Amino acid sequence: MNNSVKRAHNFNAGPAALPLAVLKKAQAELLDFNDTGMSIMEHSHRGNAYEIVHNRAIELLKELLSIPEGYEVLFLQGGASLQFSMVPMNFLPANKKAGYVMTGVWSEKAYAEAEKLGEVFVAATAKEGNYCQIPALKEINYDADTAYLHVTSNNTIYGTEWHAFPNTEAVPLIADMSSDILSCPIDVSKFALIYAGAQKNIGPSGVTVVIIRRDFLEQAKKNGPTMLQYATFAKNNSLYNTPPTFGIYMMKLVLEWMKAEGGLLGIYKRNQEKAALIYDTIDASNGFYKGHAQLSARSLMNVTFRLADENLEKKFLEQAKQAGFVGLNGHRLVGGCRASIYNAVPYDSCQALRDYMLAFQKENS
Amino acid sequence: MNNSVKRAHNFNAGPAALPLAVLKKAQAELLDFNDTGMSIMEHSHRGNAYEIVHNRAIELLKELLSIPEGYEVLFLQGGASLQFSMVPMNFLPANKKAGYVMTGVWSEKAYAEAEKLGEVFVAATAKEGNYCQIPALKEINYDADTAYLHVTSNNTIYGTEWHAFPNTEAVPLIADMSSDILSCPIDVSKFALIYAGAQKNIGPSGVTVVIIRRDFLEQAKKNGPTMLQYATFAKNNSLYNTPPTFGIYMMKLVLEWMKAEGGLLGIYKRNQEKAALIYDTIDASNGFYKGHAQLSARSLMNVTFRLADENLEKKFLEQAKQAGFVGLNGHRLVGGCRASIYNAVPYDSCQALRDYMLAFQKENS
Numbered sequence A, B: 001m002n003n004s005v006k007r008a009h010n011f012n013a014g015p016a017a018l019p020l021a022v023l024k025k026a027q028a029e030l031l032d033f034n035d036t037g038m039s040i041m042e043h044s045h046r047g048n049a050y051e052i053v054h055n056r057a058i059e060l061l062k063e064l065l066s067i068p069e070g071y072e073v074l075f076l077q078g079g080a081s082l083q084f085s086m087v088p089m090n091f092l093p094a095n096k097k098a099g100y101v102m103t104g105v106w107s108e109k110a111y112a113e114a115e116k117l118g119e120v121f122v123a124a125t126a127k128e129g130n131y132c133q134i135p136a137l138k139e140i141n142y143d144a145d146t147a148y149l150h151v152t153s154n155n156t157i158y159g160t161e162w163h164a165f166p167n168t169e170a171v172p173l174i175a176d177m178s179s180d181i182l183s184c185p186i187d188v189s190k191f192a193l194i195y196a197g198a199q200k201n202i203g204p205s206g207v208t209v210v211i212i213r214r215d216f217l218e219q220a221k222k223n224g225p226t227m228l229q230y231a232t233f234a235k236n237n238s239l240y241n242t243p244p245t246f247g248i249y250m251m252k253l254v255l256e257w258m259k260a261e262g263g264l265l266g267i268y269k270r271n272q273e274k275a276a277l278i279y280d281t282i283d284a285s286n287g288f289y290k291g292h293a294q295l296s297a298r299s300l301m302n303v304t305f306r307l308a309d310e311n312l313e314k315k316f317l318e319q320a321k322q323a324g325f326v327g328l329n330g331h332r333l334v335g336g337c338r339a340s341i342y343n344a345v346p347y348d349s350c351q352a353l354r355d356y357m358l359a360f361q362k363e364n365s
Ligand SMILES: Cc1ncc(COP(=O)(O)O)c(C=O)c1O
Pocket: A013, A014, A078, A079, A080, A081, A082, A106, A152, A154, A155, A156, A157, A176, A177, A178, A179, A197, B241, B242, B243
């Protein structure tokens, strides 16, 4: 570790902080990957050097997430936003309806895209109270012949997260896990399809990870554009056309780093400690800081909070910026403050934020 | 220049060689972009540091290609292959037909995707003779109410290239320029839409550049999925959702390098010199090397050639590999050899290949 590297306290919501060790490794081999005389970016996606990276990234995802047999891991492009359309293009037939659980803006966007392509319904909503909670599992309503049930596992903007998922039995469960994939253990076998933009917990932007159950994939519509069928990616090991090779290479480095950090359980434990630093500060502030999310729905990844009024928030954010904190402004739809503390955000940065919050409260109460 | 960097002679068809100076710059600032204490990959796509990069890349593309007023430059994902579908999704209405000029496998794939979505016809084809030529402009047949005419400006696999484009008048001309964009000057005003995967001449894989005439864009269908409408990207400066920020950053560095190398004219001149080294060797070989493309259709970017028989080709390719040449195998559909000599392939590498070809001929005739 070269301690002279200048590092900001990066709380960006995505693209977000990457592990310093990963950046250093990428830097060291940027000109010459594995003694090939070429950058990994200059390698053919059909060549051996890249293929090893590609397959290792898939393998590591399977290992870290304990993905059971019978699932495919795919690498796509277009961000999670393109998944909002690809899901119904592949899995919403004319004679069925798809159910959406509304837990924030990303659920709304997913719903709006599906609505363009077929019949949809709201299976439950947490809109009342500005999405500060997650609907109780028993309040989610859908028929047994629902095409699929769609949930957003972590609501990046509101700072809420599902801590248990419904057992949907024969109804395929689909989850947008863009902002909490790989942050804590999940039971992948509950899901027919999981998708996530890489740019929060897994790597740089430009790669979308899809985990799909093979028997579900077989039910997909087969007449759509080649590049918008999951089957195209499954059949060709995500190499039908040129994948975003550098992004996948970075993912592989991040996944290796995760493994070295104790795997998903090690990361989860540290994430809990990091989150506790900030949530405890909020809870002990006698209302100086007010969390947006209800306690039971708090996100491990995005901590959202407000101060007494907008002037005080402005001062808090301005001084934080001057002190070297990046990305603490809340999303314009919620206002206030948000600290995104993804896997790669160091414990130190969370400690520094806690200290800043304590000092700011002292000076301003 | 640190001359100790090991560099392969990289003739990959894409992803392909990048300028060494660009890789060095990316390496130098990989951990700390502009003294922000963050990698460019860790910056928010909504933040100032990234936005400057993004807008500068657009500006440089406009400048280098002399893009006239009235055009938008967009950054998409999904590769050129997704464009095969997006073009008809946006611009093939139910009451019109789209014309395709078939000059290779990529034209065929573009046609096949459009056929799924509407009515298409072959306006001309060079299939006879295994795509060794480009149809004469006067042989291209289409009505005045054709939805659009689609061409593939450079045929990566066959090594043929259009050296003049038709004046299609009111019929919108659309070109897949994936493998020759920015290699030579073009008159952008002839085109309604140009698209190109970045991974040959502009940067790493994972970014698709689209250049679109605004009045054409206004005719696009408006009911499609948000992420599959060009208008979404145009309205939001390609920031509707998270763009592949690192790829766009790399593109900006490549475009700055091009500018420093004399802009498009400087690059074009060097490309001609590079291509001449190899084509002249083929032509002076008394038939030892046989070019695939007809003289009038030769590509400046992909030089395709064969040797007397497959055994000799095998020997040529094996010894080339041992000598440090990368990517000289022809595409399986044409066989033989292919040297992709995109903008970033140094003159030195072409000289080395020429020398190798001369020596191999001497030893084997
Ligand atoms: C939960 C969630 N879903 C979807 C998206 C959209 O992702 P992308 O920008 O990759 O399309 C985001 C982006 O922040 C998100 O947080």
